[in-house]
Structures are given as C-alpha cells and as structure tokens.
Amino acid sequence: MVLTKDVVLTWLETFARDVEENRAYLTELDGAIGDNDHGTNLDRGFRAVLNSLPDERDKPIDGVLKAVGMTLIKTVGGAAGPLYGTVFLRMASAAAGKEALSEADVGAMLAAGTKGIVDRGKAEVGDKTMLDTWAPAVDAFQEAEASGEDLLAALQAAAGAAEEGMKSTIPLVARKGRASYLGERSAGHQDPGATSSYLLFKDLLSAVEGTAG
C-alpha cells in the first residue's frame, strides 16, 4: 500500500477542518499555559492552506507539502508557524521526486518532520512540546514498518503513540516555548502543540483509512 498525492490532499483538508472544529479547544489549552492563541494561529494558517490548495494540487507530493510549509510560515504568526512550517518543508524534501510514498518513504518523511522540530525549536522529548507527540509516533510507525506492517497498521500504531505522547505532556513542566515562563505551574495541563500534532497523525490515519475502504 502506498500514500498517494490524493490521500495527502485529503489529509491536509481533513486536518484543516479538524483544526477549525478544535480551534476553541486548542486556544483554551494555550490559555492555560501560554498566550491563548494556538487554535487561532493554526486555524489562520490552515485556512490559508485550504485557499491555496486548488492552485497547488497539480504539483507532485513534495510541491504540495512545500507550498503548505511556506504558507504556514507566512500566515501563522506564533511558534507554530516556524515549527509546523519547518516540519512541512522537511517532509517535502524527504518526499522529493516520489509520485507515491511506500511505508518506508512515509516513515522517512515523518522522521524528517520530527528532525525539523528539533532543529528549529531545540526541544527534547519531555520538554512538554509538540515533539512529545511526534517522537513516539514516528518511532511507533518505524517499528511497525520494520516488522512488516502495512501503511494502515503502521499509521494505527503511530496515531496510538501520538495520543499517548500528547497525554504524556499533562504532568510535565514546560522547558521550551512560552509555557516555560510558568515553571512548575505549567504542570497539570496538556500542551496545545502536542494536541494539534496528535490531530495531524489521527487525520493522516483517517485519510488512509478512507481510501483503504
């Protein structure tokens, strides 16, 4: 099973809708430990992505992902802009020249996105950031893929690990981003970026499920 461009487009559209639906929730999470804008920021960015998709959909997968990254950098306004922007630009580079992505390609693409978060934000796992969702999700994907699971099963493993990773941020004390100014008081709240990142993995799974039929 491969990840086609149509599924990538469905993924982006699904995530844009999901962010819109969860805008208030994501912003509320950010209100507890940040500046109350994560949902608004990301929704602004993915609205712009949705608006630009008609002009981009004829490009190959890497062209679509690159356009998403550039749009996010231009329109998001908070840390999520450079972070998700870098994620999509790195995923684009990893997918360069491929018409469809095999399980191994998807693993490499997601790993490149994770590396983008680390390079950009200098966070480590446990710092209470989006990396706490990405790192275990990508590990779970690659482990499943290495043991011969197909795309759907590997993405199920990834989405499960992403959800656990997201929840793992609740007791953590933030060491990166705005929440780190709160020190100990940041514990007891789920990280907004880790939460939107979980939605991204969940929506990739559902986009693939939709075509697996």
Next chain:
Amino acid sequence: MAVGIVVVSHSARLADGVKELAGQMAGAEVKIAATGGGPDDTLGTNAVQIEAAINRVYGDDGVLILVDLGSAVLSAEVAVESLPPERQEHVLISNAPLVEGAVVATVEASIGASLLNVEAAAVRAGSMPKVER
C-alpha cells in the same frame, strides 16, 4: 557603513518604540528596521516580514537582529535561512535583551564596530545593574 540593526517584537508598537529609542543614540549612519506583530493585527512574529526588514538595513558590515521572546527567535531563524547564502553569514541573532541590547548595539554600530563586537557589547548591556543593592 555600519552594522544594521533589526528589532523584532511580538508587538509592532513595541518594535517601533525600541527603534525610536535606539535611533536617538546614533545618526543616520546606523540603519534600524523595526518589525512586529503577526497577521491580522495579532501579537506575533512573521519570518517574511523579518526577512524584508533584514534586507532593508543590510550592508557590508552585516546585521544584528534583536528579538523579544519565543517565536521571535524561531521566526528570525527562518528569515535568516531564507536569505541568499552570502548574506546569511553576515547576519546574527542577538542573545541580548531587546531594549538595552538595541540601544547599546546602535551605539556600538555607530562607532564602526564589527558585527561580533556589536553583539558582545549588546549582551554585556544585559548584565549592567540598574540600581545599587
């Protein structure tokens, strides 16, 4: 020529105010660009605007970018990486606090100090005591 200064804040008014304050310390030989605020008049930072600000003040002596916090650093890094490679090596993101850093950096730049010396002076400015205790 002198090192150019870019002031980046989440707030456009804060960036403009810091530029005004720093600008008092030097003549027209030091170019200062202020950039702040996200899209739709929100508080935030924007890599595209920062890149444009760098290019407005860029000269042979390079550019020092003063940032406030959080995504200002991330957006400034994206902006620097978007510059042509020959410009990237002459642009530095400062570790100095925004206000003191911008003022001292502007003074240093006005006397023709190199980019690294401007940054060193700006960082030192952050540890200058304000009151005796």
